[in-house]
Amino acid sequence: MAVPPHHPPAATENRLLESAGEVFAEKGFRAATIRDIIRRAKANVAAVNYHYGDKQGLYTAVFRYARKCCEEQFPVDADAGSTPLEQLHVFVRSLLRRILDHGRPAWHWQLMAREMMEPSAALDEMVEQSIRREFAIIAGIVENITRLPPHDPRIRLCASSVIGQVLFYRHAQAVVHRLHPEQEFARKDLDALAIHITDFSAAALEAIAKRQPAKPNGRRRNGPREKNA
Amino acid sequence: MAVPPHHPPAATENRLLESAGEVFAEKGFRAATIRDIIRRAKANVAAVNYHYGDKQGLYTAVFRYARKCCEEQFPVDADAGSTPLEQLHVFVRSLLRRILDHGRPAWHWQLMAREMMEPSAALDEMVEQSIRREFAIIAGIVENITRLPPHDPRIRLCASSVIGQVLFYRHAQAVVHRLHPEQEFARKDLDALAIHITDFSAAALEAIAKRQPAKPNGRRRNGPREKNA
DNA sequence: AACAGTTTAAAACGCATGTTTGAAAAGTCA
DNA sequence: TGACTTTTCAAACATGCGTTTTAAACTGTT
Structure with missing residues (x-):
């Protein structure tokens, strides 16, 4: 209870979205590899499947995230x-x-x-x-x-x-x-x-x-x- | 033996170019699979490597073929x-x-x-x-x-x-x-x-x-x- | 028919990839 | 602290892929 809530944990998902955005944009869905994404995000290879189910789930999440950012800016x-x-x-x-x-x-x-x-x-x-x-x-x-x-x-x-x-x-x-x-x-x-x-x-x-x-x-x-x- | 009478000879390369063009255009270089290409071309999986060296060679051949067709038409x-x-x-x-x-x-x-x-x-x-x-x-x-x-x-x-x-x-x-x-x-x-x-x-x-x-x-x-x- | 060169065929190899697993670590709350 | 949940991790799994290999089929020539 004396710990600041949510700072480190939610960071992984965000790092994944950012890295995945880069890689998907550079290479396309198919050519993008999960291992490339998680290396840039400094996360584990299982993180994608844990947080987003599978590669496709990460892709659609990235897309919603992109639209949100774009509209804000x-x-x-x-x-x-x-x-x-x-x-x-x-x-x-x-x-x-x-x-x-x-x-x-x-x-x-x-x-x-x-x-x-x-x-x-x-x-x-x-x-x-x-x-x-x-x-x-x-x-x-x-x-x-x-x-x-x-x-x-x-x-x-x-x-x-x-x-x-x-x-x-x-x-x-x-x-x-x-x-x-x-x-x-x-x-x-x-x-x-x-x-x-x-x-x-x-x-x-x-x-x-x-x-x-x-x-x-x-x-x-x-x-x-x-x-x- | 007992094989149906075979191809008009040397048509294989052309069928490969046409099929590869379709698949590369639909899926992109990376997502396109040689096995999909040769299935449409009714050729063997080794045909690509035999005629064009590797997948990349087929791709550049398709590109030259495309430009040639386009200029003719x-x-x-x-x-x-x-x-x-x-x-x-x-x-x-x-x-x-x-x-x-x-x-x-x-x-x-x-x-x-x-x-x-x-x-x-x-x-x-x-x-x-x-x-x-x-x-x-x-x-x-x-x-x-x-x-x-x-x-x-x-x-x-x-x-x-x-x-x-x-x-x-x-x-x-x-x-x-x-x-x-x-x-x-x-x-x-x-x-x-x-x-x-x-x-x-x-x-x-x-x-x-x-x-x-x-x-x-x-x-x-x-x-x-x-x-x- | 026999030979040599070219093309096609089937199977296998090696590797990268997406995904799963089981446990350790971190976090949460009483 | 200690039970419970959430997150991270390393390793392994299963599969699909590009490529290689080896041999068969076809071609044209003598």
Whole structure:
């Protein structure tokens, strides 16, 4: 009773989650070995099965832990920014930081990217508990900028265009490194990237907005467009 | 004896490459098992080591095979399209088809996506022998549309924005399926996607073209640089 | 038919991995 | 302290894997 409760014991589980996150992100579920994980966590080989049942149990636990950490560190404030264009900028910049910033445990979004490409049950949970809500946020911003009617399918396409530009730097990071070694990913570089993506997208969205009130049933052709303004 | 009449000779290597492509794309290098591959190829377990030395050798052979097939089926014609905007459209549409069309062995770009996320020596070869050249093509198109000076870093950013929009539907395909089940990926859907991405990007690029290639920060002046209509 | 070179087949080897076990250690509470 | 639970540990187990080995089957040539 004179002992501080819970300090050492709960530490093992946390060390396991952190180490497992690293290893799963680096190697993938299958290639990651329990012995590698427990070596980094300075734990015994039986610890995984004791605390999480089996390797799969550890994996899903890591996934929930990752989502929790990510939400704590980068809370999505849908109302940040006064104008829709500012909201777009804030959204893009925070998403970029979230998936590329090297500050905190850097493996969260590498795990996410793996799940996106090779979906397991963890992806369904992720979609329903995070991604759907965040996609609705960017869709709302797009709707405000373009003034498209609320369920116009072009809103979904435009939101995907914005997100695609951002995710490119996560999913194709290895290619970018080889193709353009001068591109760095420090905080200031990320902010510069965010400005570009915001400008690029804003111009596209505003062009749609300008087309919008003219004709409710406009013909869209992709040929050489007339200059506007 | 009493064996059924045997294989068309030397087809074994091809069957191995096809099966290995499937399995590597589905499971990744580590999780793919030789026994799974040779079962699909109706070959013996020793065939891999006989023809390709070891598992790694088979993997690199599959990669070269994939690139060869891809180039044969979707040759890049840099000059397709008369105007820069049409060139953009052709580029986007052919890239979309290449990474998502279900016609031919569908695992090529799934493999590529895996390599992008978890690079090995195969990625270096791929970057030097395909990607660099194709990125130069889209960069040239962007340069023509924006009229930016040839080495302006914004060209690289804009080209990445275009490619990012396309690759999104490969790398995040599983998320798209869960988020928007109505989005399909038949040939006509891909063409519609291509039109959207082209329009979106063209609007953004033309907005840049209208701005003076001066200060990165802030004020844009409608200069006297009104080129063609 | 007989030979030599190439390809395929079945079985086994060695090793790494996920998991289990049984006991020791640490912690908890009377 | 002493009973009881929770956690840690070292060792072993069982299995699946990549690889090797040895021999059989097939090919083409003489």
